[in-house]
Amino acid sequence: xxxxxxxxxxxxxxxxxxxxxxxxxxxxxxxxxxxxxxxxxxxxxxxxxxxxxxxxxxxxxxxxxxxxxxxxxxxxxxxxxxxxxxxxxxxxxxxxxxxxxxxxxxxxxxxxxxxxxxxxxxxxxxxxxxxxxxxxxxxxxxxxxxxxxxxxxxxxxxxxxxxxxxxxxxxxxxxxxxxxxxxxxxxxxxxxxxxxxxxxxxxxxxxxxxxxxxxxxxxxxxxxxxxxxxxxxxxxxxxxxxxxxxxxxxxxxxxxxxxxxxxxxxxxxxxxxxxxxxxxxxxxxxxxxxxxxxxxxxxxxxxxxxxxxxxxxxxxxxxxxxxxxxxxxxxxxxxxxxxxxxxxxxxxxxxxxxxxxxxxxxxxxxxxxxxxxxxxxxxxxxxxxxxxxxxxxxx
Amino acid sequence: xxxxxxxxxxxxxxxxxxxxxxxxxxxxxxxxxxxxxxxxxxxxxxxxxxxxxxxxxxxxxxxxxxxxxxxxxxxxxxxxxxxxxxxxxxxxxxxxxxxxxxxxxxxxxxxxxxxxxxxxxxxxxxxxxxxxxxxxxxxxxxxxxxxxxxxxxxxxxxxxxxxxxxxxxxxxxxxxxxxxxxxxxxxxxxxxxxxxxxxxxxxxxxxxxxxxxxxxxxxxxxxxxxxxxxxxxxxxxxxxxxxxxxxxxxxxxxxxxxxxxxxxxxxxxxxxxxxxxxxxxxxxxxxxxxxxxxxxxxxxxxxxxxxxxxxxxxxxxxxxxxxxxxxxxxxxxxxxxxxxxxxxxxxxx
Numbered sequence: 001x002x003x004x005x006x007x008x009x010x011x012x013x014x015x016x017x018x019x020x021x022x023x024x025x026x027x028x029x030x031x032x033x034x035x036x037x038x039x040x041x042x043x044x045x046x047x048x049x050x051x052x053x054x055x056x057x058x059x060x061x062x063x064x065x066x067x068x069x070x071x072x073x074x075x076x077x078x079x080x081x082x083x084x085x086x087x088x089x090x091x092x093x094x095x096x097x098x099x100x101x102x103x104x105x106x107x108x109x110x111x112x113x114x115x116x117x118x119x120x121x122x123x124x125x126x127x128x129x130x131x132x133x134x135x136x137x138x139x140x141x142x143x144x145x146x147x148x149x150x151x152x153x154x155x156x157x158x159x160x161x162x163x164x165x166x167x168x169x170x171x172x173x174x175x176x177x178x179x180x181x182x183x184x185x186x187x188x189x190x191x192x193x194x195x196x197x198x199x200x201x202x203x204x205x206x207x208x209x210x211x212x213x214x215x216x217x218x219x220x221x222x223x224x225x226x227x228x229x230x231x232x233x234x235x236x237x238x239x240x241x242x243x244x245x246x247x248x249x250x251x252x253x254x255x256x257x258x259x260x261x262x263x264x265x266x267x268x269x270x271x272x273x274x275x276x277x278x279x280x281x282x283x284x285x286x287x288x289x290x291x292x293x294x295x296x297x298x299x300x301x302x303x304x305x306x307x308x309x310x311x312x313x314x315x316x317x318x319x320x321x322x323x324x325x326x327x328x329x330x331x332x333x334x335x336x337x338x339x340x341x342x343x344x345x346x347x348x349x350x351x352x353x354x355x356x357x358x359x360x361x362x363x364x365x366x367x368x369x370x371x372x373x374x375x376x377x378x379x380x381x382x383x384x385x386x387x388x389x390x391x392x393x394x395x
Numbered sequence: 396x397x398x399x400x401x402x403x404x405x406x407x408x409x410x411x412x413x414x415x416x417x418x419x420x421x422x423x424x425x426x427x428x429x430x431x432x433x434x435x436x437x438x439x440x441x442x443x444x445x446x447x448x449x450x451x452x453x454x455x456x457x458x459x460x461x462x463x464x465x466x467x468x469x470x471x472x473x474x475x476x477x478x479x480x481x482x483x484x485x486x487x488x489x490x491x492x493x494x495x496x497x498x499x500x501x502x503x504x505x506x507x508x509x510x511x512x513x514x515x516x517x518x519x520x521x522x523x524x525x526x527x528x529x530x531x532x533x534x535x536x537x538x539x540x541x542x543x544x545x546x547x548x549x550x551x552x553x554x555x556x557x558x559x560x561x562x563x564x565x566x567x568x569x570x571x572x573x574x575x576x577x578x579x580x581x582x583x584x585x586x587x588x589x590x591x592x593x594x595x596x597x598x599x600x601x602x603x604x605x606x607x608x609x610x611x612x613x614x615x616x617x618x619x620x621x622x623x624x625x626x627x628x629x630x631x632x633x634x635x636x637x638x639x640x641x642x643x644x645x646x647x648x649x650x651x652x653x654x655x656x657x658x659x660x661x662x663x664x665x666x667x668x669x670x671x672x673x674x675x676x677x678x679x680x681x682x683x684x685x686x687x688x689x690x691x692x693x694x695x696x697x698x699x700x701x702x703x704x705x706x707x708x709x710x711x712x713x714x715x716x717x718x719x720x721x722x723x724x725x726x727x728x729x730x731x732x733x734x735x736x737x738x739x740x741x742x743x744x
Contacts, residue, residue, distance in 0.1 A: 041706035079706045089677045093435045113636040178543030
């Protein structure tokens, strides 16, 4: 009799053990949550790699404070050198090797698109890709939460300010001939049409263009009094420099990708002064309690030689909504629960603008677009940024 | 041991029964591979197989015919873009689109072969370099090819077989790779291959012997481009998303490095070179997690480099491996293999 009871008990224990293993979510244990991220640490896109290191500092800070509901974050970051084949390899290796609960941020459109289907098919959450592409939300994906405001919205906000506050009449755009640039063009066109205006010139810039004289000629011929620079930082600086040499000095405006003013001033040798850009996050010298807290964590955990720049703390901002979602889940952390809690996020404010999500609706891309607002800043002497507006949302 | 007694013995696909036996063992291993290793390694094998196809194609041109190319990323791009657009715009089935795209690449390869009739060495490398750079520029500016925004690969179905996992794709890819490797082996062992080699060794002598230089040089470019185009079409489905930036100059150089590191003028070398460099490309990322060595490298980096310096160690090691192979064995991995074989055959002398 005793033997049978013992056997029954043993079977029960084994079953319960197995059941608890089966119900535990992938990447979550009693004491840890595994989160992954890719980012270029080598190669031409390496400056953007600061995003992934910023996220690392945020997680270190959270772990120091005791983690999220008793679970520490185990952060797995790898270098993909902005090569989609490597991104896919790294994501698969970590996902299938150790099991990742969800993916945070990740720099670049091409690397992200190479793994999007893989993650979505496996129903693995991914929050805050570090690229303002429409691909993330069109069509919206249940497990993919975008944070970065759309370039389309940014163009609308900049144009509105140019017309209403600066009284500009002849607006032109120099745009990178890709997704990024074209989103800028369409946003500008829509906003100008609202005021009965048109772009006086649309000048495409190829990634490989080095001589900017033809571009400046076109802009000058159109007698533009304000030019939007929807290009990469290197090209933006080159256009302004060539413009100066050719005595063409309109008001320049650019995007949040060129809003790291100390960096822009350094590479433009001071020519960036006076340029107006959008900003999706608080300024580096902001004294808000949250920014000060993060800066303290940066000083404590960041490696030697790291700079407190926009890319670095953007890595914190992109992941704030994810941390909020994890906190809301409590101890009972599953992917489905996480998605449900993310959908409940309204009026969330970290160091970025306001973030809202909504229950999944395949026909509403904005249910997965967290941040919509931006504010405008102008570059001053020494690369300091002056806020021109409060947070603005396109109408 | 290796003495051949007649012509037919020389052109045989498998030199001996032993070679055939090991070939069959390899095929059996490849067949069971996805069941023995986890999915990530299947993806790695797919990546390697694609590079093997490119390396074989490029070796036919560089190693066997003695013509250099720094523009193979261009053929690779044509294969990738051609396959996807033929599937999405002309609604052709995958295999038809893949072969047509590869034929398209071969036609361009033939055209590129024409200037090669008059150019040699560094001049030819500049011409092919220009070709590779132009292709991505042109594709990037044409809206039909998705411009700089890239293209998504459609769902992959062959008859009623829906390939949606790495394992399904692996079987397709390995079948194609094995068949094309055998085709290449047959090619180099018979008339065409002999003509290629004759051109490489002394083109004037070859011409006096009746080898049609124009035909065989352009043919070498076309065949090489066909292999690369086919590999490109398959690569598009490994990534499932392509954009012009992927097919950079660096890609062409890595392709050439695979052939040189593996061993010029050897199919075994192409396979070994492609596998080694693809493996290093994807796996060196983990160098910091190697016990002892990883910790030591990290400490070294922290005291002498900046934080991003540590990631560059993988590139330094990648480079040093290539340099040391070339330094100690100019024939590449194939040379090491020959030396090892010779050592054991003559052991203990």
